[in-house]
Amino acid sequence: MELFSILVVDDEEDFVETLVNRLKKRTIDAVGVLSGEDALELLGKREFDVVILDIKMPGGMDGIETLKEIKKIQPLAEVILLTGHASVESSIEGMRLGAFDYVLKPIKLEELFPKVAQAFEKKDVHNQKIRSAKIKQSLRYW
Amino acid sequence: MKTSLYINLQRKIILIVLVVSLAPLILLGGTIYYQFAGMYKDKIEEQIRYRAKAQAEAVDVFLKERITLLNTVACTHTLSELTDEQHLSEIFSVMNSKGGAFVDLGIINNNGQQVAYMGPYDLLGLNYYQQPWFGEVVSKGIYISDVYFGYRQLPHFIIAVLRQENQNTWIMRATIDPDVFCAIVRSAQVGKTGDAYIVNKAGVYQTQPRFDGEILSKSHLDTALFGREATVIEQKDGQKGEVLYAGYWLKTPRWLLVISQEAAEEMSGLLVTRNVEIVIIVLGLLAIIMTTVFMTRLFVRRLKEADNKINAMNAQLMHSDKLAALGKMGASVAHEINNPLVVVMQKIGWMEDLLEEEDIQKTKNLEEYKITISKIDHHLDRIRKVVHNMLGYARRMEPRLEKVDINETLNQTIDLLENYARINNIDIQTDLASDVPIIANDQAQLQQVFLNLISNAIDAISKDGLIEIESRSTDSHIVVTISDDGPGIPKDQQKKVFEPFFTTKETEKGTGLGLWISYDIMEKMGGTIMFENKEGKGSTFTVKIPIVLPEKE
Amino acid sequence: MVKIPTRVLLVDDEKDFVEMLSLRLQEAGEKISAAYSGKECLDTLEKTNIDVVVLDIKMPGMDGMETLGEIRKRFPLVEVIMLTGHGSTETAVEGMKSGAFDYLMKPADFDDLTAKLEGARKRKDEQEERIRKAEATLLLRKGGNI
Ligand SMILES: Nc1ncnc2c1ncn2[C@@H]1O[C@H](COP(=O)(O)OP(=O)(O)OP(=O)(O)O)[C@@H](O)[C@H]1O
Ligand SMILES: [Mg+2]
Ligand SMILES: [Mg+2]
Ligand SMILES: [Mg+2]
Numbered sequence: 001m002e003l004f005s006i007l008v009v010d011d012e013e014d015f016v017e018t019l020v021n022r023l024k025k026r027t028i029d030a031v032g033v034l035s036g037e038d039a040l041e042l043l044g045k046r047e048f049d050v051v052i053l054d055i056k057m058p059g060g061m062d063g064i065e066t067l068k069e070i071k072k073i074q075p076l077a078e079v080i081l082l083t084g085h086a087s088v089e090s091s092i093e094g095m096r097l098g099a100f101d102y103v104l105k106p107i108k109l110e111e112l113f114p115k116v117a118q119a120f121e122k123k124d125v126h127n128q129k130i131r132s133a134k135i136k137q138s139l140r141y142w
Numbered sequence: 143m144k145t146s147l148y149i150n151l152q153r154k155i156i157l158i159v160l161v162v163s164l165a166p167l168i169l170l171g172g173t174i175y176y177q178f179a180g181m182y183k184d185k186i187e188e189q190i191r192y193r194a195k196a197q198a199e200a201v202d203v204f205l206k207e208r209i210t211l212l213n214t215v216a217c218t219h220t221l222s223e224l225t226d227e228q229h230l231s232e233i234f235s236v237m238n239s240k241g242g243a244f245v246d247l248g249i250i251n252n253n254g255q256q257v258a259y260m261g262p263y264d265l266l267g268l269n270y271y272q273q274p275w276f277g278e279v280v281s282k283g284i285y286i287s288d289v290y291f292g293y294r295q296l297p298h299f300i301i302a303v304l305r306q307e308n309q310n311t312w313i314m315r316a317t318i319d320p321d322v323f324c325a326i327v328r329s330a331q332v333g334k335t336g337d338a339y340i341v342n343k344a345g346v347y348q349t350q351p352r353f354d355g356e357i358l359s360k361s362h363l364d365t366a367l368f369g370r371e372a373t374v375i376e377q378k379d380g381q382k383g384e385v386l387y388a389g390y391w392l393k394t395p396r397w398l399l400v401i402s403q404e405a406a407e408e409m410s411g412l413l414v415t416r417n418v419e420i421v422i423i424v425l426g427l428l429a430i431i432m433t434t435v436f437m438t439r440l441f442v443r444r445l446k447e448a449d450n451k452i453n454a455m456n457a458q459l460m461h462s463d464k465l466a467a468l469g470k471m472g473a474s475v476a477h478e479i480n481n482p483l484v485v486v487m488q489k490i491g492w493m494e495d496l497l498e499e500e501d502i503q504k505t506k507n508l509e510e511y512k513i514t515i516s517k518i519d520h521h522l523d524r525i526r527k528v529v530h531n532m533l534g535y536a537r538r539m540e541p542r543l544e545k546v547d548i549n550e551t552l553n554q555t556i557d558l559l560e561n562y563a564r565i566n567n568i569d570i571q572t573d574l575a576s577d578v579p580i581i582a583n584d585q586a587q588l589q590q591v592f593l594n595l596i597s598n599a600i601d602a603i604s605k606d607g608l609i610e611i612e613s614r615s616t617d618s619h620i621v622v623t624i625s626d627d628g629p630g631i632p633k634d635q636q637k638k639v640f641e642p643f644f645t646t647k648e649t650e651k652g653t654g655l656g657l658w659i660s661y662d663i664m665e666k667m668g669g670t671i672m673f674e675n676k677e678g679k680g681s682t683f684t685v686k687i688p689i690v691l692p693e694k695e
Numbered sequence: 696m697v698k699i700p701t702r703v704l705l706v707d708d709e710k711d712f713v714e715m716l717s718l719r720l721q722e723a724g725e726k727i728s729a730a731y732s733g734k735e736c737l738d739t740l741e742k743t744n745i746d747v748v749v750l751d752i753k754m755p756g757m758d759g760m761e762t763l764g765e766i767r768k769r770f771p772l773v774e775v776i777m778l779t780g781h782g783s784t785e786t787a788v789e790g791m792k793s794g795a796f797d798y799l800m801k802p803a804d805f806d807d808l809t810a811k812l813e814g815a816r817k818r819k820d821e822q823e824e825r826i827r828k829a830e831a832t833l834l835l836r837k838g839g840n841i
Contacts, residue, residue, distance in 0.1 A: 012481070018488035025495045075767060075794040084480065085533030088833045095826045098771035098794075102829060106484040106526055109491055122818075130791045133798065137784035558831050586833075 004120050005029035005047070009039040009066065010054035010082060019052075022109065036061030036069075043073050050119050052112075054082045055091055055102075063087075064094055071098050076126060078119035082107065152442045159434045164427060171423045175416055182412045187386065190401055190408075191372040194388035197330040197338060198372075198399040204326055205394045208244070208301055208318060209284060211237055216305040216314040224249045224314070225258040234260040243322040245298065250276075250313040261317065263294050270315075279304050279313050286395040289320070289348045289358060296320065297357045299348070324349045327399065335382070335404035340397045341365060348397055363387065365398050376405065468642055476532035483529065487522050490515060524649070531655045545692045546583040548613055548620050549574040555592040556611070559600065567606045570596075575614040582692040587663045591671070594656035595624045595683045601647060602628030602681070618689055619669070625682035630675040639673070700726040701816045702744060706736040706762070707751040707778065716749075719805060725812070733757030733765075740770050747796070747815040749808070751778045752786050760790060767794045772822055774815035778803065 006028055010016045016032035023030035031048075033039050037060055039051070051070055055063030067079055081102040083091040091102035100119040103112055215233055223229050234247045246261020254271025270276045279285040279302045289299045302315040327349045330338035340348040345365050350357045367375050368389035379385045384405035389398045406413075494515050496502065505511075556570055563570055599609045603626050612623045631639060638644045640661045645654030657671075664671040664685060673683045703725050705713045710731060717727040728743055730736040734757055736748065748766060752759035763775055777790045777798040787798035796815040799808060 012485060014485045015488055018485070018492045022488065022492050022495050025498075071767070071771065071794075076792060084477075085530060086477075088829075092826060092829050092833070095822070095829060096772060098767075100822075101825050104530065105480065106487040106522075108487065108523075122821075126791070126796075129797055130788055133784060133788050133791060137788065586830075 003028055004049040005031075006116065007039060007042065007048040007051045008032040009034075009036065009051065009057075011035065011057040011059075012054075035059075036063070036066030039066060040069050040073065043070060043077070047074060048077050049123055050100075050116050051077055051079045052082060052116075053079050053099075055087050055094065056084060064090060064097070067094050067097060067099055076123055078123050080112075080115055080119060148442050148446055151445075152438050155438045155441070156434055159438070160431060163430050163434070167423060167426055167430070171419055175419055178415065179409075179412055182409070182415075186403075186408045187374045187388070190386055190388040190403055191374050191390075193330055193332075194390040194399055194401045195372040197327070197401065198390035198392055201323075201326060201340070201399060202393045204243075204323070205286065205301070205392070208316065209286075209303065209394070211240070212301055212303045212314055212316055213284075216303050221249065221251070221257075221305075221307055221310060221312050227258065227260075230258050230260045237316075243319045245317040245319045248315045250302075250315055252280075252311045252313075256315075257312075265293065268293070275300075275302065276313075279315075280311070288342050288346070288395075291358070299323075320349075328352070330399075330401055333403065333407050335407045337402040338400070340392070340399050342398070343396050363389075363398075363400065365389070368398055382406075472532045472642060476529045479525070480529050480533065483522065483525060487519075487526070490518055490522060494519070528653055531653045531659075542584055543582045543692075544585055545580050546585045546588060547580050548578050548588070548622065548687065549576075551585055551588050552592055552611060552613060552622065555589050555596060558593065559596050562597070563600050563609070566600060566604065568600055568603050568609060569607070570609045570611065573610070573612045575612075578613050578615045578620055579689060580692060581620065581687070582690045583667060583687065587667070588687070591660040591663050591685060592622070592624070594660045595685070598656060598683075599624055599626035599628065601652070602626050604628070615689065619686045620689060622685045622687070623682055624685075625676060625680060627676075627678075627680040630679065630681045631673065636673075698724050700724055701812055702726045702728070702746045703812060704728045704730060704736065704739055704743075704745045704748045706730045706733070706748060706754075708732060708754045709751075716808075720809075720812075723809060733759070733762035736762055737765055737769070740766065740773065745770075745773055746819050747774045747776060747812055749776050749778060749799075749812075750795075751801075752783060752790070753780060760786060763790055763793065763795055772819060774819045776808075776811050776815055 006023055008016050008019050008023070008030060010019075010032075011034055013034060016034060020030045020032040031042065033042060036053075036057060039053070040061075043051075053063050053066060053070070057063065057066075061069075063081060067081070070077060070079055078100040079094075079098070081091040081094050081099050082105055083102050084105050088102070088104070091099070095101065100122065101115045103115060215237065219229075219233070224233070230247065230249070234244065237247070238244050246259065246263065246265070248256045248261070248265060249258040250270055251257050254269045254273075254276055256266055256268045256270065259266040275285050275287050283304045285300075285302045287299045287302075289297045291297060298317050298320045300315055300317050302313050305312050305314060327338050327340055330336075331352050335353075337352040337354075339351040339361075341361050341363060342348055343365055345361050345363050347355060347357045347359055347361055351361070355361060362379075367373065368391065370391065372388060372390045374386060374388045376384055376386055382404050386403045386405050386408065388401045391398055494512075497508065497511055497515070502508065502511075552572065552574060556572070560570065596609065596611070603609070607627045609624065609626050614621055635644075635646070640657050641654075642658040643654040644658075645652040647654075661671055664687075667688065669685065669687045671683065671685050673681050675681050703720060705717055705720075705727060706729075707713050708731055713729045713731065717729055720727050728739055728745065730739050733754055736750070739745070740748070750759050750762060750766075754762075759777060763777070766773055766775055771794075774796040775790070775794070777787055777795050778801050779787045779798050780801050784798075787795075790798060796818060797811050799811060
């Protein structure tokens with residue numbers, strides 16, 4: 001079974017395809033989409049642990065807008081921004097809006113993975129808390 | 143060719159200034175001299191003319207006196223009285239004691255016979271009937287002879303008057319003492335070169351001239367040149383040069399009294415004046431020439447220096463323009479490269495992943511594939527770094543203004559690099575002035591500059607050393623210096639360090655963009671960045687940031 | 696090491712409770728602000744830098760959940776700890792699902808509260824540290840030099 005799920009959002013099809021393949025090869029549940037709209041649609045249907053989001057997508061929603069929407073739909077999903085040089089500042093802005101971190105394009109998996117792992121861990125810790133809250137609630141042991 | 147331009151300019155200026163300042167000086171000097179010389183000459187001529195006239199009058203008076211004396215004696219005595227030797231001798235001595243200058247006295251009857259004679263020679267009984275003057279006395283009543291030798295072989299002249307005594311006519315003749323006469327004339331000789339003499343109408347000397355020729359010889363003067371009034375003429379005379387002659391015709395005989403003077407002597411006063419003037423003018427000229435040359439040299443040198451400065455500034459402007467243009471081009475190229483690079487890197491990664499597949503694991507070239515892929519990966523990584531740096535440059539061209547505390551920015555930057563420095567045993571010491579003002583600037587950009595400079599310093603030292611960071615403020619700038627004790631920058635590299643991609647570091651350690659970017663940032667904010675090698679060892683980079691105070695809120 | 700105070704905003708409509716709690720927390724070295732309604736809470740966040748909001752779920756007017764939504768939207772870095780009454784754990788879970796750091800049952804055990812405050816503060820620090828690092832690497836450009 002897959003370790004965790006990642007949604008890759010980028011307008012460069014070759015890139016999305018290859019990255020998804022490489023993630024899948026590492027037994028990660030990876031899905032790729034080519035626009036912010038598609039991403040939101042998918043997030044409305046199913047949960048992802050981590051979203052890797054291109055901050056610059058020509059036409060349609062850009063990364064920051066998509067990020068804000070993602071945080072509304074799935075507040076707990078951790079977002080890692082993919083950024084070119086010209087948009088590092090927007091990515092940092094994105095982190096102030098709740099994105100977990102950013103990576104600079106062209107990315108190397110060695111750089112990406114530790115960040116994905118941290119993001120997942122953060123989410124996992126939080127989920128643990130929610131789970132124990134639920135457990136406490138169902139046991140009503142107080 | 144540039145220097146010849148300056149030399150030309152220098153020549154032109156000197157020439158113009160000299161002409162403009164010297165011409166009036168020389169003209170003025172010349173005119174004044176000319177005027178003065180004219181006046182001086184007039185004066186001298188006037189003087190010599192006056193002397194000639196006065197002397198001539200004196201001579202005239204002398205002659206008239208003798209004539210009057212002779213007439214008086216002749217008229218108050220009868221022939222018989224005068225032929226009495228005793229009586230004549232008395233009269234002669236009275237004449238000589240009252241008027242004088244008579245050498246002898248003779249009475250000649252109407253036959254030309256000298257009937258009485260008083261004097262040193264033995265002339266009694268001589269007959270003058272044949273002499274030309276005899277007839278003249280008879281017809282005119284008075285006669286003054288030219289100077290002649292006569293019987294006695296001495297130059298002399300005579301005065302003869304006619305006496306009508308009843309039916310009888312006789313002549314009284316006296317010889318004038320030539321010494322006395324000559325002395326009168328000579329008394330007008332003045333100075334070293336002055337002369338005074340008398341010539342007759344034919345130009346024959348009637349008195350002994352001081353210099354030119356003998357009495358009774360012919361002078362070279364053309365008496366026709368002298369008019370009725372006192373006349374001055376100027377003649378060239380062999381060795382003496384210019385000679386001034388003033389002549390005045392005597393009343394009684396047609397003799398010309400001449401006073402001559404060498405112009406040079408008369409003009410010596412003028413010559414002194416002229417020489418003084420020439421000396422003054424020459425000194426003036428020298429002074430003008432020297433100051434002109436000196437000032438012009440100075441001026442041209444200043445000009446040259448100013449030109450050089452402007453040229454250097456232009457060169458620097460061009461240099462920074464070049465850098466900026468290179469930057470923009472580099473950034474846009476890098477951008478174009480980056481997009482495909484993103485994909486290529488994933489594709490290579492994917493191929494690497496695929497090598498793990500079982501079936502491929504069995505191919506015999508597996509190792510080759512792995513090596514090749516990792517090589518490609520490695521070099522892609524190099525491309526990626528370069529592209530990142532280039533794009534880092536392009537990032538945010540427009541600086542944004544915020545309140546910046548330079549000291550704090552420095553401290554933050556040092557924090558970032560402290561680890562890196564500590565690993566290499568490099569000590570970073572700071573001396574930050576507390577009065578450095580808060581300014582409006584772009585903190586990120588400044589931090590970028592400091593970061594580049596400090597990490598360069600660390601790289602330069604490589605291991606074990608000291609970096610000193612200072613800040614201070616002047617009226618208009620905040621000055622930050624970062625100095626290291628590394629090897630310094632070799633001479634041949636000093637011009638290049640600000641150029642993009644110039645690096646002496648190993649291929650993968652430096653891209654050679656750090657200083658270039660820093661230069662550009664400083665340039666854009668109106669500051670400067672400079673370096674110099676330190677005396678002992680290492681180099682110092684100086685950053686000057688213009689002080690722009692933030693607007694009050 | 697000197698403790699850096701956590702900037703806490705207490706939000707509850709019960710003034711006595713807020714005053715009592717802020718006294719104790721101040722005693723413990725934290726920096727406390729107080730708000731008595733959801734709206735006041737948002738205004739305070741607008742004006743002051745706050746690390747953690749301790750937010751009562753049940754308030755008249757704008758209630759806790761609504762306030763939480765606004766906080767998440769407008770101040771995503773601020774951590775929120777919810778105060779719930781008995782039997783409202785569902786709301787707490789809901790809150791946590793929309794990003795609240797944790798919850799506390801009223802009346803809260805003071806040690807529990809400080810522990811959770813510290814946890815929230817730590818999570819916020821971590822995010823801020825990442826941002827700081829991101830800014831630093833942005834400067835360093837060298838990617839991995841530091
Ligand atoms: N403090 C210094 N001492 C000696 N040499 C220096 C110093 N600073 C810069 N240099 C020289 O100037 C060159 C260019 O510096 P620059 O910062 O532009 O590029 P880099 O450091 O080589 O690469 P990058 O900064 O892009 O990683 C360096 O390679 C080095 O030779
Ligand atoms: Mg894109
Ligand atoms: Mg450098
Ligand atoms: Mg309440």
